[in-house]
Amino acid sequence: MEYIGTVAKCIYSVPGFTVFRFRTSQEEFTALGRLDGIREGEKLYLRGTFENHPEFGRQLKIESWEKIIPTDRDEAVELLSSGIVKGVGPATARKIVDALGPGAVEKILENPDVLNSIKGLGKKAPKIARSIMETYSAQRAVKELVSFGMTVNAAQKIYRAFGRQAPELVKLNPYCLTEVDGMGFLKADEIAQKIGVKRDSRFRVEAGVLFILNEALWKEGHTYLPVEKLLEKTLALLNKEYDCVTREQVLEALNHSDIKAHTRGISLAWAYRCEKDIAENIGRLRGKLSAIDPEPVIACFEKAHGITLTPGQREAVKMAVNSGLSILTGGPGVGKTATVRAVVHVFEKLFPGKEIRLAAPTGRAARRMAEVTGKQACTVHRLLGIDRSGKPAFNRNNPLDCGLLIIDETSMMDCFLARNVLNAVKKGTRVLFVGDPDQLPSVGPGSVLKDILSSSVPKVTLTEVFRQAAESQIITNAHRINRGLPLLIDRSRTDLFFIEKDEPEEIARSVVTWAAGLSRKGEDVQVLSPKKDGFLGTWELNRLIQEAVNPAGREIKYGNQTFRVGDRVIQTRNNYEKYVFNGDIGVIKRIGSKVEVQFNGDVVPYSYDELWELELAYCISVHRSQGSEFGTVIVPVSTSHYFMLARNLLYTAVSRAKKRLVLVGSKKALAMAVKNDSPVKRYTMLGEFLNFSSA
Numbered sequence: 232m233e234y235i236g237t238v239a240k241c242i243y244s245v246p247g248f249t250v251f252r253f254r255t256s257q258e259e260f261t262a263l264g265r266l267d268g269i270r271e272g273e274k275l276y277l278r279g280t281f282e283n284h285p286e287f288g289r290q291l292k293i294e295s296w297e298k299i300i301p302t303d304r305d306e307a308v309e310l311l312s313s314g315i316v317k318g319v320g321p322a323t324a325r326k327i328v329d330a331l332g333p334g335a336v337e338k339i340l341e342n343p344d345v346l347n348s349i350k351g352l353g354k355k356a357p358k359i360a361r362s363i364m365e366t367y368s369a370q371r372a373v374k375e376l377v378s379f380g381m382t383v384n385a386a387q388k389i390y391r392a393f394g395r396q397a398p399e400l401v402k403l404n405p406y407c408l409t410e411v412d413g414m415g416f417l418k419a420d421e422i423a424q425k426i427g428v429k430r431d432s433r434f435r436v437e438a439g440v441l442f443i444l445n446e447a448l449w450k451e452g453h454t455y456l457p458v459e460k461l462l463e464k465t466l467a468l469l470n471k472e473y474d475c476v477t478r479e480q481v482l483e484a485l486n487h488s489d490i491k492a493h494t495r496g497i498s499l500a501w502a503y504r505c506e507k508d509i510a511e512n513i514g515r516l517r518g519k520l521s522a523i524d525p526e527p528v529i530a531c532f533e534k535a536h537g538i539t540l541t542p543g544q545r546e547a548v549k550m551a552v553n554s555g556l557s558i559l560t561g562g563p564g565v566g567k568t569a570t571v572r573a574v575v576h577v578f579e580k581l582f583p584g585k586e587i588r589l590a591a592p593t594g595r596a597a598r599r600m601a602e603v604t605g606k607q608a609c610t611v612h613r614l615l616g617i618d619r620s621g622k623p624a625f626n627r628n629n630p631l632d633c634g635l636l637i638i639d640e641t642s643m644m645d646c647f648l649a650r651n652v653l654n655a656v657k658k659g660t661r662v663l664f665v666g667d668p669d670q671l672p673s674v675g676p677g678s679v680l681k682d683i684l685s686s687s688v689p690k691v692t693l694t695e696v697f698r699q700a701a702e703s704q705i706i707t708n709a710h711r712i713n714r715g716l717p718l719l720i721d722r723s724r725t726d727l728f729f730i731e732k733d734e735p736e737e738i739a740r741s742v743v744t745w746a747a748g749l750s751r752k753g754e755d756v757q758v759l760s761p762k763k764d765g766f767l768g769t770w771e772l773n774r775l776i777q778e779a780v781n782p783a784g785r786e787i788k789y790g791n792q793t794f795r796v797g798d799r800v801i802q803t804r805n806n807y808e809k810y811v812f813n814g815d816i817g818v819i820k821r822i823g824s825k826v827e828v829q830f831n832g833d834v835v836p837y838s839y840d841e842l843w844e845l846e847l848a849y850c851i852s853v854h855r856s857q858g859s860e861f862g863t864v865i866v867p868v869s870t871s872h873y874f875m876l877a878r879n880l881l882y883t884a885v886s887r888a889k890k891r892l893v894l895v896g897s898k899k900a901l902a903m904a905v906k907n908d909s910p911v912k913r914y915t916m917l918g919e920f921l922n923f924s925s926a
């Protein structure tokens with residue numbers, strides 16, 4: 232349906248999205264869509280379809296729109312005197328239209344100098360011209376960008392990023408589009424071809440190299456690629472359709488300021504710098520700070536807690552209180568937490584008055600740390616005071632004021648977070664990293680914990696599983712998996728179940744029955760899947776479990792997901808404005824003009840346009856579950872995701888379960904996963920930087 236009318240009232244507006252009342256000669260209604268820079272009183276052409284919103288009723292969802300340039304005298308006067316130019320009222324507006332005719336606005340757009348010929352406008356002339364240009368420039372730029380072959384949405388996004396010069400910039404180098412959120416190389420390349428950029432242009436080759444390095448960084452965690460690998464991937468990308476780019480051209484493109492060539496290969500310059508910073512910080516912080524014998528204080532701790540620390544735990548306490556930087560590692564149930572408690576106790580006695588800070592990369596891990604140590608713990612983001620723009624308040628110039636900093640779940644720290652943490656530590660502070668290197672690597676780039684472990688930084692690895700922990704079949708089997716041994720299950724006990732099913736459909740049905748049954752009882756239950764797609768992937772299992780546990784109620788559709796009040800959801804990116812982070816799990820409390828999600832007490836509103844940040848969380852990926860523990864964990868194990876069946880994946884999934892683990896699948900798949908110990912190697916520089924600096 233198409234409509235022409237005027238904007239009667241703006242109701243809600245954020246960049247790229249506006250809700251307003253629209254008045255045509257027949258009726259007035261609410262319209263909403265991806266509009267920018269519209270004002271009350273403006274005349275618009277709208278095309279869209281009416282839909283019925285559960286709360287706001289009938290409203291027009293705009294598919295395309297245009298500001299109409301007035302062509303009759305009254306409309307031209309109305310526009311010019313509508314307030315778009317300060318100080319221009321009806322009299323001046325009439326003067327302009329009298330002089331330039333009913334098409335005055337179009338004439339000004341074509342040649343702003345026409346205003347100079349009108350007597351009495353004086354200094355107002357350039358101001359009027361600028362306002363008119365601005366009013367219509369977005370539309371003109373968007374139109375031109377659309378003519379390059381992009382969608383209106385994409386064109387608006389690009390206009391917001393580059394402003395009025397967007398079409399010129401895109402014509403000059405369409406690969407500048409890769410700087411715009413959500414506009415990768417492939418899209419830019421498509422546009423470049425449409426506007427006739429040569430396939431072997433330097434811009435294209437450079438953009439191709441940067442694309443491959445970014446993909447390697449963000450999708451596979453590599454902070455560099457060996458030259459041959461980079462060449463192979465870049466040439467495959469650029470010569471996919473036609474053989475047009477040579478090896479030499481790619482090598483030449485490596486002389487780009489954003490690219491760093493080094494002994495091992497090629498990095499993005501800033502990623503290289505990041506690992507270098509980590510190594511420099513470690514060099515700055517490491518070393519012996521004291522030579523205290525903590526034994527007498529350890530004895531007090533043992534008396535107070537009624538336990539005797541093992542030799543490994545004693546060594547770890549001694550190491551932590553005397554070293555600038557040290558690492559404590561080990562699998563589940565080996566006494567890491569008890570050691571952390573001892574370190575805190577001993578440090579408090581040895582250095583009274585010095586502050587101790589505890590933190591972990593995720594909210595759930597931080598809460599667990601606080602529970603088990605009885606001390607306050609926070610997320611690393613909060614520790615560093617990371618602000619809305621992602622910048623930390625604590626850094627090299629404004630370091631944290633504490634004597635001891637303990638970070639748990641360090642296997643989850645990617646190189647950017649690790650750099651930020653270490654930047655914020657002043658010399659003299661003792662830093663203890665605690666983690667399990669056999670867990671999956673961090674979601675983000677790098678292999679920080681493993682790389683530091685490969686250096687000569689002081690470390691203690693605990694291996695003995697304590698009696699209490701050994702009583703748990705979950706813990707003993709986690710260790711068996713880690714050692715490549717088959718699972719041992721005592722069916723008379725209730726903490727570990729293996730439900731044997733072969734077909735993916737059967738597995739899915741059983742997973743849903745278990746998940747729905749336990750969550751109806753109010754238990755803390757989490758399904759973990761190795762992948763997103765397919766019958767046993769997170770998308771499909773979420774849909775099935777939602778159907779079983781929350782089939783009806785107030786809902787909102789976004790993409791291929793339906794969110795309902797009561798649904799469990801997960802945040803999928805760090806949002807510093809909302810202070811909600813990748814991996815935080817919440818529950819939808821209300822769906823109105825905003826979707827309100829409760830994360831541990833805080834209710835956070837999401838506008839429709841922000842719903843892409845959320846996913847249903849009845850089932851989440853094993854990667855996302857890192858650093859969290861759940862009462863019951865249910866894991867489908869099928870040969871249908873055989874390529875993902877790696878030992879560290881199963882180990883991570885299993886060790887997320889606190890009280891009960893339910894494995895559903897085939898024995899063959901389970902055996903394959905346990906056997907497959909060839910985790911994909913990440914190409915990182917940190918190990919080399921550290922070994923070089925300590926050599």
Ligand SMILES: Nc1ncnc2c1ncn2[C@@H]1O[C@H](COP(=O)(O)OP(=O)(O)OP(=O)(O)O)[C@@H](O)[C@H]1O
Binds near residue numbers: 568
């Ligand atoms: N020295 C000790 N003597 C006796 N029991 C101990 C000792 N150290 C730890 N424990 C007990 O062993 C169990 C496991 O210890 P802890 O929770 O510290 O392990 P963890 O490595 O932190 O495990 P997870 O990573 O699974 O949390 C706990 O019940 C703890 O109280």
